[in-house]
Amino acid sequence: MKNLLRVAALSTVLLIGGGAALAQETSWPDPGQSIDLYIGYVPGGVSDTFARQVAQTLEKQTGVRVQPINRPGAGTQLAQAAMLIAPKNGYSMSLINLPSLLNYIWTGEAAPFTQANFAPIALLGYSPNGLIVRGDSPYQSLKDLADAARNSATPINAGWNGSSDDAMVIAGLEQAAGTSFNKVVYNGTPEKIQGLASGDVAFFSGAVSGVRSQLETGEFRILAQWGPQRSTLVPDVPTASEQGFDITYDSWIGVSFSAEVPADIRAAATEALRKVSEDPDFIRANESSFIEVRFVPGDEVPAIWTAQEEQVASVAALLKQ
């Protein structure tokens, strides 16, 4: 009898234990695993710092190790490719920046991936972008700049990095001014800052977070921000549409899986990132570096993505003319 009891007790324990183990296998994330977060930039930049904050907070929320992996190159293509070929078990994700990621629309060759390859988990950060000029610049508004461009004997120098973001701005301004700018190509914000500070270019378009200190000292000014509404981080800067210019785009930072990751894992990950976006430390850290924490769940991202694709494609067609 005693033995029977013992066997019964043991099998109950085993059953419960086994059941728990089984349940754990389908739940995400498994504490024994670690999550790889691929970042398409070199360490230290705005997006990289954001990604590291996400990794740290996600680790805090889930108790699972989140390892940021920098795989810079080819406009984040290498990082996306690394995420897309990794096992589709929910332990590989990548940082996605919209509209920067849409650069694949420009490549004449077959794009390495399209929207269909991705299953966005969530967008988390909104980075206000704007048109930056020197503090002592003669331009006080987009209209001043457009007028000057129209009336100038030689084209005005504009800094740009050839990305979708910059292309939308320059194309919009050129259309409004009815003239073209002389584009000086820079790689990354530090180079653009140097070019503007030394007076080699008259303006550039970029993330406000990249020029915080220059804005505070008054060395640089923002003429316009590109969002549809004013960002809470730069409430005094008018939007382009307020100034009568049809240049509007949102700049998002988010996290994505491969499209082949099972739906239940995607839902669990979206929930985990929602908690990340509600973490007060996470919000504070990012607002101090001029990134608004705004949560958009994964299933709402494709609509944003598609709208931006159409916007970039029309600009690409315009610039090719």
Added chain:
Amino acid sequence: MDILAGLAGGFSLVLTPEPLMYALIGCVLGMLTGVIPGFGPSAATAMLLPLAFFLGPVPSIIMMAAIYYGSMYGGTITSVLINVPGEVASVVTCIDGYEMTKQGQAGKALAISAIGSFIGGSVAFVGLVFATSFSQFAVGLGPRELFAITIFALALIVGLADKSLVKGLVGAGVGLFIGFVGLDPLTAQGRFTFGNPNLADGIDFIVVAIGVIGLAEILDSLAMRTVIDFSGNVGKVRVSWRDLKDSAGAITRGTGLGFFMGLLPGSPAAAATFTSYMLEKRFAKHPETFGKGAIQGVAGPETTNNALGMSNYIPLLALGIPSSTTMAILLGAFTINGLQPGPLLFVKSPDIAWTIIASLFVANVMLFIMAMPLVRVWTAFLKIPTLALYCATMGFMTIGAFSVRNNMIDVLIMWIAGLVGLAMKRLDVPTAPLALTLVLGPILEQNFRRAVAIEQGDYFRLLFSSTVCQVIYGTLCVLLLIKLWSVFTGRKRSSAPVTQ
């Protein structure tokens, strides 16, 4: 007086046990990571960036700054001992450093590097302290100045072609070609990438340098069965007064050159050290000893490297512009802690700013104190049986190449470069011009085309509108005229390989 008071305050905060400990850990870690080929300062600081979340701003930045500084010296060690560049800036040190090792003077080469680094770092530190007066100057340095300095370096290239000018130029051509691989810097069209996204950003300089210089050396000695036995040949560490006197000019020029080059955007450390090497060869009393173990060929570039490492902070701290990858990572450490480098750092958190600046000097002193006795430890590695040393080195090279971008393609490229280097060795084509043009070619092209765009095609303004450019082109003309003069008068003071 504000500056000195701030600095004194900074020192009083740094010279306490905890910051000193972080600086010490940083120096040691930096030196160790510098020893791993290819694993340079940016990889080392990137690895420690997560610490910035936990340690808070001052300790993490002190430690990362010390790592950066330590790895610059660490990179020298492998260049001298086994002809494998530990990081980008010490590629040129391989040329004469390894020759000195072959002659049993490894200890002397490492010691003079440490001395030069210390002097260069200390003088540049004084410049950094008074950075505010340089910062406006640094803002004006852009594509025109970088183009001028690259032209200056390329014009001295014949100095690297030892035996045959033609073969030297062949090497230079190969380097230029490799530098073309990747996306066009202006139009983003792929060039020689064969549609492979791994090649879109070009071929990394340090990966090729490790292969062509270090791996080729090992392959060659294995294939020829001429494995050198260093064990009985470690040599004395003592640096004599004569060595110091011989190196004094190199160290002085290296300090000035390094300080200036550190202010340039993108601060091309490898371009700076190569320029220093060729400049020393020009100024040398016995240029024929270069490539055969000339102490100036080690002292000059190594001083340049550490002076540049110090003045690199001026654009970051005074203007908030990171001038190199490592500085960008440091900027990340500031950002993570809610700090923003730039003029406001000195207004808002002056104690943090000055503590970091003071810690740079402390790291400089610490590195010097540590480096001298450690020279014996490093040279003791030469007592390892050479074959075992080669095996370990090849393992570290693989790790180093991988760590550049966490990408296996770089390991493959390193091995291909090793085979190319072996072929060049057999054909007696020097590899130094290849390394030089590989690092300078992309800088030259990008900055020339950018400058043309800025000046909207006005070449005269591009060349002569800035004072710095006028000085650089003027110096170059003087050097070339001296050269011509010596050719005409038949004194053959310089070493240009006119014959063969």
